Amino acid sequence: MSDATSKPPSHAAIFGAATQLFAEKGYAATSVRDIGAAAGVDASLVIRHFGSKEQLFIDTMKIDLDHNPLMAGPLESLGERYIDFILTADDQVRGVFLALLRASDSGSIGTELRSAHEDAFVSPIKQRLDGDDADLRARLAGSLVGGLLYSLWVVGDETLAATDHRQIVRRYGALLQALITP
Amino acid sequence: MSDATSKPPSHAAIFGAATQLFAEKGYAATSVRDIGAAAGVDASLVIRHFGSKEQLFIDTMKIDLDHNPLMAGPLESLGERYIDFILTADDQVRGVFLALLRASDSGSIGTELRSAHEDAFVSPIKQRLDGDDADLRARLAGSLVGGLLYSLWVVGDETLAATDHRQIVRRYGALLQALITP
DNA sequence: GTCTATAATTGGATAGAC
DNA sequence: GTCTATCCAATTATAGAC
Numbered sequence: 001m002s003d004a005t006s007k008p009p010s011h012a013a014i015f016g017a018a019t020q021l022f023a024e025k026g027y028a029a030t031s032v033r034d035i036g037a038a039a040g041v042d043a044s045l046v047i048r049h050f051g052s053k054e055q056l057f058i059d060t061m062k063i064d065l066d067h068n069p070l071m072a073g074p075l076e077s078l079g080e081r082y083i084d085f086i087l088t089a090d091d092q093v094r095g096v097f098l099a100l101l102r103a104s105d106s107g108s109i110g111t112e113l114r115s116a117h118e119d120a121f122v123s124p125i126k127q128r129l130d131g132d133d134a135d136l137r138a139r140l141a142g143s144l145v146g147g148l149l150y151s152l153w154v155v156g157d158e159t160l161a162a163t164d165h166r167q168i169v170r171r172y173g174a175l176l177q178a179l180i181t182p
Numbered sequence: 183m184s185d186a187t188s189k190p191p192s193h194a195a196i197f198g199a200a201t202q203l204f205a206e207k208g209y210a211a212t213s214v215r216d217i218g219a220a221a222g223v224d225a226s227l228v229i230r231h232f233g234s235k236e237q238l239f240i241d242t243m244k245i246d247l248d249h250n251p252l253m254a255g256p257l258e259s260l261g262e263r264y265i266d267f268i269l270t271a272d273d274q275v276r277g278v279f280l281a282l283l284r285a286s287d288s289g290s291i292g293t294e295l296r297s298a299h300e301d302a303f304v305s306p307i308k309q310r311l312d313g314d315d316a317d318l319r320a321r322l323a324g325s326l327v328g329g330l331l332y333s334l335w336v337v338g339d340e341t342l343a344a345t346d347h348r349q350i351v352r353r354y355g356a357l358l359q360a361l362i363t364p
Numbered sequence: 365g366t367c368t369a370t371a372a373t374t375g376g377a378t379a380g381a382c
Numbered sequence: 383g384t385c386t387a388t389c390c391a392a393t394t395a396t397a398g399a400c
Contacts, residue, residue, distance in 0.1 A: 008365065026287050028210060032394065042367050047395060102284050104336060105208050117337045133349075139333065139342045140354050146337070147329015151321065154286060155299045155328070160321045167315075172322050175357045190383065214376060224385050229377055231383095 011049050013039040018046075019060040023095025027057055027103035058108060061096050063116045065089070071124050078128065079177025084169045086145060094153055101154065121145045129180065137179045144176055193231050195221040200228075201242040205277025209239055209285035240290060243278045245298045247271070253306050260310065261359025266351045268327055269334075276335050283336065303327045311362065319361045326358055 017038035021030045032053050036043035050056035070085050071078075100113040126138030148168075151157045160168070199220035203212045214235050218225035232238035252267050253260075282295040308320030330350075333339045342350070 010365080029287065031392080033392095043394090044368090044396080045366065048365085053394070098287075101336060102287055105211065105280075105284055110338065114337055114339075117333070117339075135341065136345060136349060136353065139339055140350070140357075142337075142339070143329040143333040143342070143354070144326060144357070145329070146332045147325040147327070150328045150332050151299070151325040154283060155296055156292065157296075157299075157321055157324070159317065160325070163318060167318060168322070171318065171361070172325070175322075175326070175360060178357060178360070179353070192383075213374080215374090225376090226378080226386090227384065235376065 010041045010045055014046050014049060018056050022057055022061060022099050023092055026099050058112050061100055063093060063096050063120050065120050067124060075128060075181060078180050080169050080173030082176060083173040087165050097149060098153055141176055141179045192223045192227055196228050196231055197242060200238050204239055204242060204281050205274060208281050240294050243282055245275060245278050245302050247302050249306055257310060260362050262351050262355030264358060265355040269347050279331060280335055323358055323361045330354060
């Protein structure tokens with residue numbers, strides 16, 4: 001961790017290959033052998049470097065949404081801007097969200113999903129809310145946002161996916177806004 | 183299907199055991215051997231009767247929400263009543279929803295989730311909506327409802343689970359109501 | 365650090381006797 | 383209709399040579 005030689009190149013190669021494969025094909029459908037092959041190393045190295053398949057999954061599947069510019073904007077339009085932001089999230093975010101969701105029946109992965117959900121969908125909004133029911137409203141906001149991802153990405157509602165984003169932003173954003181500024 | 187002798191008792195025993203095990207432990211964690219043992223028959227019978235594990239899963243994991251009495255009520259209070267109805271759904275519904283969700287990366291199971299979502303969360307509401315954007319509003323209602331199940335059951339938001347149902351019904355129901363009667 | 369070889373298990377599905 | 387026996391494929395993880 002401290003000196004430059006502590007992580008061999010294979011470590012990064014495995015990490016990169018695992019990140020891509022898990023996000024593309026999910027946890028169960030991705031074998032340690034697949035990861036090793038994609039990284040150009042033997043499968044046993046994967047375990048040696050990361051301990052277990054599950055640990056590697058937890059290490060790689062992090063949702064990294066940087067919404068600083070988003071959250072800094074005016075509170076009155078946060079609802080619409082947040083939904084717009086979510087709708088334009090990139091493929092990697094979708095892959096990680098789906099992989100975490102589908103593998104969440106394993107205890108430690110469930111914990112990981114819980115904290116990812118909290119960090120990405122609850123806390124950012126909660127920080128900008130006032131009042132004694134701010135916590136409840138932020139959690140319902142998390143449900144609302146998660147529900148859109150659920151119907152678009154898990155269910156795969158094609159009608160919704162084909163709908164002009166601006167319509168969804170307007171209608172669904174208004175609902176989110178009602179939780180932010182009641 | 184037509185005469186009484188076409189389905190041996192083992193058929194029903196397997197069906198019942200599979201329904202329970204899939205809902206409790208999920209698709210991947212339930213083996214055909216587990217199902218056979220729980221039904222008191224050999225594992226090979228499971229395949230002989232249902233063709234494959236996946237087919238048995240699809241046959242058993244049906245969400246059966248009877249919301250006739252709910253949907254018949256006044257439209258102005260449908261939002262709150264629907265959320266209340268969802269929050270008090272029984273364990274079986276939760277198990278089936280979770281199992282379908284987590285196994286939905288298999289193509290045919292994904293199709294099953296799609297139709298279950300449509301039948302349980304979109305169509306019932308859509309039938310009571312008017313206007314040219316009724317379809318969009320019904321689909322967003324489905325997202326909203328699905329999102330509540332997602333955060334309660336998949337994420338396992340314990341704060342939300344410990345919150346008085348009436349508070350959730352009031353706040354989240356109002357959002358659903360805004361889609362029903364804008 | 366890296367690979368070869370393999371352990372140890374488990375899974376779904378099938379053939380064929382009864 | 384039901385069971386015994388088995389096949390075949392795939393998995394994660396480890397031991398040990400280099």
